[in-house]
Amino acid sequence: MINSHTTRALVTMGLACPASATASAQASLTLPPLPRAPAAHVVTITPPGRTGSEPAIALNPYNANQVVAAAGAWAAYSTDSGRTFTPVQPAGEGGHGGGDVSLTFDDKGSVFLSFLSIQKNGLPGYWGHGPGGNGIWVRRSPDGGRTWDRDPVAVKVWTGDEPDVKLEDMPRIWADAEPHSPHRGNLYIAWIEWQLTQSIILFSRSRDGGRTWATPQRISTKAGFPRDDNGAVVGVIGTVAPDGTQYLVWNEGLNVTLTRSQDGGKTFEPSRPIFDVGPPYFGGASGIPGVSRTMGFPQIGLDGRRGTLYVTWSDFRNGDVDVFISRSDDRGHTWTPPLRVNDDPVHDGADQFFQWMAVDPSDGSVYVQFYDRRDDPASRKTRVTLARSIDGGKTFTNYAWSDDPFEAQNAFLGDYEWLTARDGRVYGVWTEAAEPRRPTIIRVGTADFGAKR
Template sequence: MIDVHAKVACAMGSMRRSLLMLALVLLAASSATLPPAPGKAVITLTRKPGFWSEPAVAIDPADPHHVVAAYQVGGLVDYSRNAGRTWKSVTAVPHDHRLIDGDVSLAYDAHGHAILCYIAFDKLGTESYWAHHATRNGIFVERSNDGGVHWQRRAVAVKAPVGRPNVFEDKPYIVADDTHGPYRGNLYIGWTEFHRSYSEMLFSRSTDGGGAWSHPIRISTVNGLPRDDNGATEGFDGTVGPHGTLYTVWQDGTHIVLAVSHDGGKSFTPSHAIIEVPSMNYYVQGYQDREVNGFPQIAIAPKSHRLFITWSDYRNGEVDIFSATSTDGGVTWSAPVKVNDDRAHDGRDHLFQWLSVDPTTGDAYVIFDDRRADPKNELATITLARSTDGGRTYRNYEWTTKPFDPSFQFMGDYNGIAAYAGRVYGVWTEAAPTHAKRWSKAWRAPRTIVRLGMAQF
C-alpha cells in the first residue's frame, strides 16, 4: 500500500530544500555584485609601482574644489584645485635630515591651509617598528598656504627625536577645528608612544596654525602592552563637535576607548571603554599572512551632533566592518551595525576601513577592502558604503571591479576617505598588476600603487 502522505511530505521537504538552496545561490550572487558608486572615477596617483601604502585625503571646507592626498613613503603629495578633474604631484617632505617618513595624515585648518603630519627618523634612527629596537624617530608637520601646491621647506617638530633608546612614536593623526566654536583654528595630534615595557597615548595641540606645539600630555588612563599587538594602546582618531568639543578614540586591548576635551585640548576626561571588541589584531589570510589592526575612527554630523564610530573585528568568524552611533555626546552608544552588507559568517574578509561624515548632509561614508566576490577569500576589491539614516543601515557600492592580490607586499593598515556636499574621495593601496605567472622565472612579488576614487551622490 502506498503511503500518499509520506510521499507528499517527502516531496514538500525536497521542494523546501531546493528553494533553500536556490535562495542561498541567489544571495551569494547578489552579495558578489554591487551597484557602481554614482559618478565613480578611479585614477592612479603613484607615478610607478613602489612600496606605497597608508594613504590619506582631505577636502578644504573653505573651498571644496581643493583636495590633497598623501601616502608613505617619500613625502609625495597630490593635489587638485578643480574638484578632482586634474591632479598634480609635488614633494612635500624635505629630506635634508630624515631617513624615511610614513604614517601620514592630512587636514585643512579653518583658514584653508593644508597640514601634513608624519613620522620620520633622523640619521641615527632605524626603520625597525618594534619599540625595543627603534630609536630616534619623531613627529613632524608641514603646512601649505595654497591648497597643496607649495609646502614649507622646514618641517616643524611636534615630538622631536630624542636620545633615549627603546622609544618609538607611532601612527600620529591630525585633527583640525574648523568649527565656529571657541577653539576655531586649533590643530590636534594624537599618537602612540611605545616603550620597552608599555605603550601610552600622547597628545599635542597647536593654537597658531601649526607653528608651535604644546608639550605632549598623556591622555590614556592606563598603559597598554609594549608592542603592536593585542593589548597595545594604539590607533588614535579624533573629531571636533560644533561647539569645539574634541572627541578622541583609540583601541586598548579588547575595547575601543573614548576621551573628551572641553577646553581646546588642554585637558581630557579619563579615557574609558565604550565598545567591546573580540580583539584589536586579527590574522588575515594574504596581506602577507600577518595580523592586521581594526583601528577605530570617529566622526560627527555637525547639524545633528550625532557621533559615528567604525572599526573592524572578527566576531563573525571573518573580518567585518562595524559602526555604532551616539546622540548624547558619547555617553551611550547604539548596538553595532554591520557595514558590509553581504551575508555574515560567509568566510569573506573586509578590512582597512576608514570613515568620513559629510558635514553638509550628515551622511556617513566608509571605504574598505572587500573580498566578498572571491570564494577563496584571497583577492580584494574596494567598496564604498553609505548611510543616509544616521548609521542604522549602510548601502554598499563598488568602487573597483578588477581584483588585486594583497598577498606579497605590505599593504599598510588603513585606507583614507573624505566627503563634502555629496562629493566623496577615497584613497587606497593595491598590488600593482603583473602579467608573469606566479613563481615563474619572470615573476617577482608585485609592488604597490596608490589609487584614488571619486563619487558624486
C-alpha cells in the first residue's frame, strides 16, 4: 500500500509549531535517558535468509512458557517465556501463507493464526480496483506453535474469476476465553473489504474451534472511501469482556469508531464515532523522516476487574507524531480527553509512532509499546519504548526497551507491531531495519514487572 498523505503540517486538532522553532527546541533540549525496562531482553527471531514486517505475538494464558510470534509466511515458538525462539513455517512447502498476520490462544490452549493470501493486488491505494484471487484464512496449532494443521480454513475467499472481486485485507483474530462468558470458546475475526467505490468492515465467528466460520457480516454502519490513505475504514480490532461482550474499534476517516456485540457476535449495535483523531496514515515526503509509511490505527483493551475500556492511537495534532490514550468507565458510552503517553516535551519535534497496547488481566496495568525518536535531534534513529500505567491510564512511566537504535532509510516497516501482557510479564514484537542493505528483521522484547506492582 502507498501513502500519499501530504498534510502533516495541517494538524487536525491543534496548531503545529513552526519547523524552525521545533528544530531549535529539539537541538537545545537534552533529555535524561529513560530507565531500562526491568529484566528487559530482546532477541531477533527472523529465520536465516528471511525478512519480515507486520508481526504478531501471543502468550498461552494456561502456560506462561509458551509464546508464539509470526510475520508473513513464517512463525516462531518459544518454550521458555520468550527467551529463545525456534522458527517454523506453518504453511509448509507450497501451502497457503501470506501477510497481515494475527494470533490468539483459545480457551483450550490452541493458538490460531489468521492471515491474508493474495494472488493479485488491486491498484496501489485503490485496492478494490482490479484485484485477483485473494482471501482470509485461519490455521491452528494445538501445541504452542510447534506444529500446525496441514490445511488452513477459509473465512472468505475469491478465486479471481468472479465478476465483482473484492480485496479482503488486514484480518485480526481474537478469542473468548473468559471463564464466565456464555460464549466461551468462540473465535472472532474482523477485517477490511476494499470495494470499487467504498471500504467496509466485515466480521465472522467460529463456534466449533475454528473448523468452520460463519458467513461474513458487515458491521461498519458507515462505509469509508475506497482509498486507504483518505477516509477509509481501517485498522479494526476487538476485545472481549468477562461477560462475553465484544468491543471493536477502527479508524473511520478522522475519528475512532466503536461497535459492540452482546450475543457472541451474532448481532452488533450500529457503529458510532467515539472521538476525533488525526488522519491514521502519515508518511511520504511530508511524514516521518526515513519511513515510507506509518500508521496510527487504534487498539482497544479492557481491564475486566474494573470494567475500564482503553483505546490508544497516534496522530500529529502537536506537530510531531505522539501516542495517545483515552478510557471509558461506562462500557464505551463516554470517553476521557486524550492523554499523551510518551513523556518527552510537547512540540519537541520527536516522533513517536506505531503504537500497540496491552492490558494485563492479572492486575489491570496498561502497557503501550511504540517507536521513539526522542534521542535523535535529526529524527532518524529509532528505538522501541515501553510505557506502563498502574493507575488506570491516568499517568504513564516510559521505559527504554530495545537495544541499539536503527535507521529505517525508507525500509517498509509495515502497518503495525504487537504487544501482550500477563502476570506482570510483557511481550512485544516489532520490525527493525538491519545492515548491510536494510532488510527488515523481527525482534521480540520481554520485560518483567512482577516485582514492581
